[in-house]
Each structure stands twice: as structure tokens, then as C-alpha cells.
Amino acid sequence: MKVTMRVNGGERTGDVEPRVLLADFLRTNLALTGTHIGCDTTSCGACTVLLDGEPVKSCTLLAVQVDGRDITTVEGLAQGGALSPVQVGFHEEHGLQCGFCTPGMMLVGTALLEQNPDPTEEQIRWAISGNICRCTGYMNIVKAIQHAANVKQAAASAPSPAAVAAGGGE
Amino acid sequence: MSATMHMHGGIGESIKRKEDARFLRGKGNYIDDLTLPSMLHMAILRSPHAHARIKSVDTSAAGSMPGVIAVVTGELMAQHKLAWMPTLSYDTQAVLATDKVRFQGQEVAAVIAETKYQAEDARDAIVVDYEILPAVTSPEGAKAAGAPLIRDEKEGQKDNHIYHWESGDKAKTQAAFANAAKVVRLHTFYPRCHPAPLETCGCVADVNPATGKATIYMTSQAPHAIRTVFALVTGLPEQNIRVISPDIGGGFGNKVPVYPGYVVATAASLLIGRPVKWIEDRSENLISTGFARDYHMTGDLAVDANGKMTALRVHLDSDNGAFFSDAQPSKFKAGLFHIVTGSYDIPTAHITADGYYTNKAPGGVAYRCSFRVTEASYLIERLVTNAALELGLDQAEFRMNNFVKPEQFPYTSATGWIYDSGDYPKAMNVALEKLGYDELRKDVEARRKKGEVTGIGIASFTEVVGAGHGADFDILGLRMFDSAELRVHPTGKALLRMGTKSQGQGHETTFAQIVAEELGIPASDVAVEEGDTDTAPYGLGTYASRSTPVAGAATAMVSRKLRDKARMIAAHLLEAADEDLEWERGKFYVKGSPDRAKTIQEIAFAAYTNLPEGMEAGLEGVHYYDPPNMTYPFGTYAVVVDVDKGTGQVKVRRMVAVDDCGVRINPMIVEGQIHGGLTEGFGIAFMELITFDSEGNCIGSNFMDYLLPTAWETPKFEIGETVTPSPHHPLGAKGVGESATVGSPAAYVNAVIDALSPYGITNIDMPVTSDKVWAALRSKGVTE
Incomplete structure (x- = not known):
């Protein structure tokens, strides 16, 4: 079957068997290997991607189910070579060790901050509770997402260059 | 600037x-991210039975399915003398079964096809006719009269006993027990758990048909040793074997051994002349690759009238599964378990261990620990807390009074270990202060008076890591430099x-x-x-x-x-x-x-x-x-728990961890290691369990049954440190990756036992789940 989807901002197509998992399509057909497979049973979250901005586990979706939809993978987080606030947070707060869960964790964190720019620790822990990390013990992942929230808020409250040129801020 | x-x-x-x-x-480069030109995919057929004779393997339907290049059976491997391979513990292990299957999940055949989906389709079309045999699922079952003989193919093997091993001084220990004012016994089972790194095991074997060079990309924590083992197993010249470990998505011991899949994929690539990729799925990982623990432990601690520990006696029954493939220094059958005297100046000790074959997966890897050190640390720390509770002593004070003293280092333990350095009272004091122990103890008493079930657990572990000096530590003769x-x-x-x-x-x-x-x-x-x-x-x-x-x-x-x-x-x-x-x-x-x-x-x-x-x-x-000695990291962990009498649910209110790993090179990374280890320790204490029914069916074969801690359950940690450099390491460092997994399970469980001690409950085997706590309380007549 033919499938067409937007992946990280660009249109991608493929010809797949109906049974092909989205995770396999991304990894094999599109060579986006940053999406990892850890359990095959929707338990670990290593395969998390954003579907129209919402975190989903791509090992439990068929590629054909997302025909016409919008997908963001870890490869789509950095913009123009610059790391996203969540990526910066994971680096600064030592939020990753082996790196295998990291793409899924960062995508969940990204979606959370879109919906809730200033989450509490409890809200962060709940948001990432569908994703397993075996290395970090989560404390630094929580800090990483808090770090990202602070970076985003600082960026949002800083006067934009245009506003400065016009002689005022918000 | x-x-x-x-x-x-x-x-x-x-x-x-x-x-x-x-x-x-x-942009990491994990094993499954690797694609080579003309690469094929392998899927392994595994036994659904724990113990069965193979009557026939019919691959005819599978062999003619779309995309299938080859079907490999035990018989084919046997023709190349590769049906069996040596283990790291001087035993043998079946690569693909020929005569019998000996555990559920054992490798029986493999399909090599153009795509992963095709390989799995064809694998499911292989027909195996089994004659089911009774299964042995515990050491008790293994030694029972009339127990089925699991390793009937081994010449001279008349029963399911693998080894007997001893350490320490039997006569001196017996004498000390005869004079003891008090003997405290703890029988506890450290259940089977699994390192379960988030990335499973796998390989891409690429044997070049022109040069004969075998390049094997492999999730291996020990690529050089694996290369040598491969040379010995396959007979390939070692310069023609190149093992490459790419980025590894967590190991925790799971990725030390040689697994049959690696051998079959390499043999298939050799026979076919194309690269072959094999990646486990999660169930394969949990049911067939290196498990940990499965130790039945009985410990006796002798204490004199002044509250001084005078002797320790331990017996272990080890459940090793169908093949003795423990990944450990080859001379030590029970790993480094004889560190079991721990942080205490115990004059004499005697340890005996017996290993048994069962119809369970082989492995015996050290899940984030140094070869059975976790088991040892768990036993002594549980035993010490139980002794304190039984003697009516404070568990911190009882420890403090029996610690090896700072001036005793280098200290030779009753089982012959030479501890390099330590200051146990200091680490204990930092932990107690951080916790506010004295106040908390009063708070516990006050809460108990109100009917609350709450307690404090302490563990003051000593590890032995950094194997090792080559004279004593080797793997199949390879010195551990x-x-x-x-x-x-x-x-x-x-x-x-x-x-x-x-x-x-x-x-x-x-x-x-x-x-x-x-x-x-x-x-x-x-x-x-x-x-x-x-x-x-x-x-x-x-x-x-x-x-x-x-x-x-x-x-x-x-x-x-x-x-x-x-x-x-x-x-x-x-x-x-x-x-x-x-x-x-x-x-x-x-x-x-x-x-x-x-x-x-x-x-x-x-x-x-x-x-x-x-x-x-x-x-x-x-x-x-080649280090002159092992290093001996240590620390004190303290946990506060609250138990819900109605549901048996345990909530960790606080977790304080004070580690001394000598000089810290990157403190951020060291703390990250400790956080991770405390979390895996939490999982082991409260959640993780691989068990088997009486027919040998593995329960705990996926992440819906084998429970790992998420951010929701995992407590927050309060970290502290002391620094006692190793005198023999050029930088004074000791290693830290595993301390927290070694030390923390006992701290968590001791807290629960302390909470339940007013009701006369002295042991609950891990994982300490709500139903077990609930049942223990109910058995003592405690209700909501």
C-alpha cells in the first residue's frame, strides 16, 4: 500500500505491506534510526514519536494508519543545526546515559512543554511515566525538562530584536 | 569569560x-541501526517447552516461503561441530538443540531471509515434534529423588548437581558458633531477575567469502574476550575475526556472555556469504539471555553477649538453569560471594555453595554487580538488621560497633579478601546526619503509637570490584587486566x-x-x-x-x-x-x-x-x-518507608545514599551512575521478578509482566559522599557503576522489615510487592 506522511516537515512516501509497523517504516524505509525499539509491547516508550504533536508509540501503530498525518521524530527536534530547548536540557542536566530511551523521552518532554509551559515535577513524572529509562533514575530527566521549560520561558519573555528596534518590549 | x-x-x-x-x-549507532549491503535477517525458533525430547524438526514448509535463504537446524550446526559451545564457567551450552530442549525459550532452529518479517513468518512455519518431559524448576526439585536428569548428554553426569564450593574456616566457625550468646538465622531467596537493558542483544555477522574475514558487530560488553572465545569455538584464526561493539543501549551484565544467536548468525553468514543480522525481541531477551541471582540463601550470624559479631555461616543453593554459563572469573563458582562478611570485623566465616541444573534459562550474569556481590551484600545487610531487631539493638549502632575500623586497613577478611581502604563510620555518620536519624527514630515511634506502619532501613555495604589481579582472576585463563x-x-x-x-x-x-x-x-x-x-x-x-x-x-x-x-x-x-x-x-x-x-x-x-x-x-x-588488588567501594544507604495496612502498599518516603568510591573523576557522571543503580535496586526490591510455573513456563517474559520502575514509582534520592582514596590505584579511584544496585536492595527491604517488626515479621522475599506485605500483615492478624 502507498502511504504518504509529513515527517519532520517534509513529505515522505512509501509502499508497504499493511502490517508494517510505523517504527519499522521510519527506521527501515526512511532510515530514521533515532526512533528505537525496546519492547514491542507499548511498554517502554523507546519508539515514541509525535503524531500531529501528540506522543504515540510507533511500535503499536501501522504505517498505513498515519497516512496523511504529521510525524516528528528525534531527528526533527533540532532546528537549523541548533538543539531544541529540551535537547539542551538533557545535555546540561545529564539527562541521558546510554541514549537509547532519550529520543522518546525528549519527544514526550517536547509535547508536554507545548501544552504546559511550566509543569510541576509531578506533572513531568506523570508525562514520562510511559517511557522507561534503565540508566538515569529519572531525577536528571525531570531536571532536563525543567531546564528546557526555563530556557523556553526566558526566550519567550526576552524582548524580540524587532521589538527592541521599535523601542519597546512586551 | x-x-x-x-x-x-x-x-x-x-x-x-x-x-x-x-x-x-x-544519531547514535546501535546494533539495529546498522545496515550492510545485501544484508539478510535471522529469526530464531525457540522451544515452547521447558524440557522435551526433540523427535523431529520439519523445515520443508519454512524453507520454501518467500524470501527465505536458509533454515539452520541443530543437525546442520552439528555437521559443522557447532551444535554446542563452551561457556565461561567451563560447561557446555547448546547453540541449537539437537537432542532435547532444556528450558523454555531455548534455541531450536533459525531462519535466514531477505527481510525481518519474512524470517519471522518462516520461523513460525517450522514444525517440531516434541516428547514432553517433566520439568525441574528449583534446586529443591533438582536434588529430589527421581528428579529427571537434565544434562543426560554429559558424560559422567548422574544427577543435577553442578558444583560444590567452599570458602573460609569450617572448624573455627563451628567453634565460634558453639560459644555464641545468640545466633540469628535468616533464610531468604534472592529471586531471578534480569538486567533488561532497554536495547536487547543482537549482532550483524559479516563473513567476507573472498577473504574469510569475519566482522561481527555485536552488543558486547567484552569484545576482545568474545573474539578469543569465537576463535576457540569456530576454529577461525583470530586475526580473521573482528568484533565491533557499536553504541550499546545499556548492558548491566546482560551483554557479557556469548549467546547462541551470535554463533548461529556468524555460521549462517559464513555458509551463505552475505551479512546476517539478528536482533532479539524483548521476550527473547527476557526468557533466554543472562538472568541474574536465583540464590536460595541461609545465613547464621553469631553474636556475643556484648553485641559483637563473632562468626558468620552461609549456605547457598544456586539455581543455574540448564547450562552453567555464569559470566564470572572462572575459578570462582559462586562469584565473589565470599565478600559476604561485608563491612564487619567478623573473626571467622564459613560459606558453602551448591549449584544445580534446572529447566530454566542459563545465565547467572551479574546484574549491575561484581559477580554475586549483590547477593552477598543483601544477605549480610538483611541479617545484620534482623539481628539488631532480634537483640533489641539500634540497627545503626549495632553496625557502628561491628564495623571494620579505619585503622584496620588494609584489612584481611575472614574469607581472605584484603580490603584496600575504608572509613565506614564516617559514611554512616554522613548518612545518619543527612537523614536526621535520631529525630526520625522518635518520629517512627510516635507514628507507630498512632497505628501507622513505618520504618527505617539501613545498609552499609562493602563491594569488591575492579577485577582484578590477573594471578587470581581470569576468564577461561585470560587474565583480567x-x-x-x-x-x-x-x-x-x-x-x-x-x-x-x-x-x-x-x-x-x-x-x-x-x-x-x-x-x-x-x-x-x-x-x-x-x-x-x-x-x-x-x-x-x-x-x-x-x-x-x-x-x-x-x-x-x-x-x-x-x-x-x-x-x-x-x-x-x-x-x-x-x-x-x-x-x-x-x-x-x-x-x-x-x-x-x-x-x-x-x-x-x-x-x-x-x-x-x-x-x-x-x-x-x-x-x-594488571591491578595489584581489587578495590573496595562502600557506603551507607538509609530508607524510610510507610506501609499501607489496608493494601500492603509500600511507599518510599526518603532514600539517602552516601557513597565512597574513592576519588571521583567526573562527579556529575558518578552521581548519574548512583541514581541509576538506586533505581534498579528499587526495581529489584519491589517490582522485578522472573518466575516459573511447575511446567517451567517463564512468567515475566515481557514488560507487562516483568515490571521495571518508571518515573512515577521511582523515589527521589538524597545523595552524599565521602572520599577515601584507593591506596593502590594511580588516581585513588575505586569504581562506582554498581555500588547503588549492590547496596540499595537491602536498605529498601530492611526498611519494610523494620516497619513490620513490631508484628513479628522478619522476612519477605523480594520483590516486596503489596500482596506479599498484605498477606504477611494478615497472617499476624493485622487489619485496616
């Missing part, structure tokens, strides 16, 4: 990790290669920091490579917290070798005598004239352009480090 611009990245600096750059962008090779390029940048292999521990950062400290080249200028046996020097790999104690020491030593040569080059450049130069990190200068100096970068350039007469060019070297 920002603070980071001053940072040299030497020892003690929490510099950010170099390896993050690729992982943050989804490790290595570092350092090349300084003309522009003063460097490449460091080691015989270890990071699985998330941050070696690319930490080991660059050692070079930065010793040679003055900024850590950001030092590239670190591991895992390719064609390029890295030989080493025994990363497990048992040995990378920093052994390869880290090798890195320091090779840096010092290069510094000695750099001194001679600097003397030549400065027209001074060698002995007139002083070293300051990053440069040599003439004594008394600090402006007459040459930086390490200038010296490196001269090593290729302007050498003293007769000196060999270049600035590079290699060092093989």
Missing part, C-alpha cells in the same frame, strides 16, 4: 558529556583507545579527563574509542565496575609514560637537563624560570618535527594494567 572556558576537564570537574552530541540528535593506548597527534590532539566498552557510563568523557589531568591536553581535545578489536588494545571489557579501576589506571599509566618522553623532548627544546624541568599540568618549565616553558602541544609537534638525537619519533604508547 565564562566559567567553562577555564575548564580543563581534569579530575573532579563535572564537564558535560562528549557522547551526548550524537545521542541527542538520534585492561589496557589503554594513547596517541598524541602533531597538533597536540589525542586519541585514546581502551579494552573496555561503555554502555552508557560516559567513558568518552571520563577517560578523556584522565588524560587531561595527567598530560594536560584538554579533555575536549581527546577522542576516546573502544569496542573495535582491530583497533583497540586487548582488554577484558566493561562489567564488575572495572573500567575505572583497571582501564582508568591504564590510561593514567600510559599518560605518565608519554609525559616521561615529553620531558625529554621539552629538555631538548629548552636546552635544559631533564631533571631541571618542572611539570605543571600542560607544560614543562625550567625550575626557577617559569617563562622558559614548552606546552604539551609544542612538545607533541616536536615529537614529529624536532627530536633529540637518536630518539624514536612520535608521542604514543600503550599500557596493560
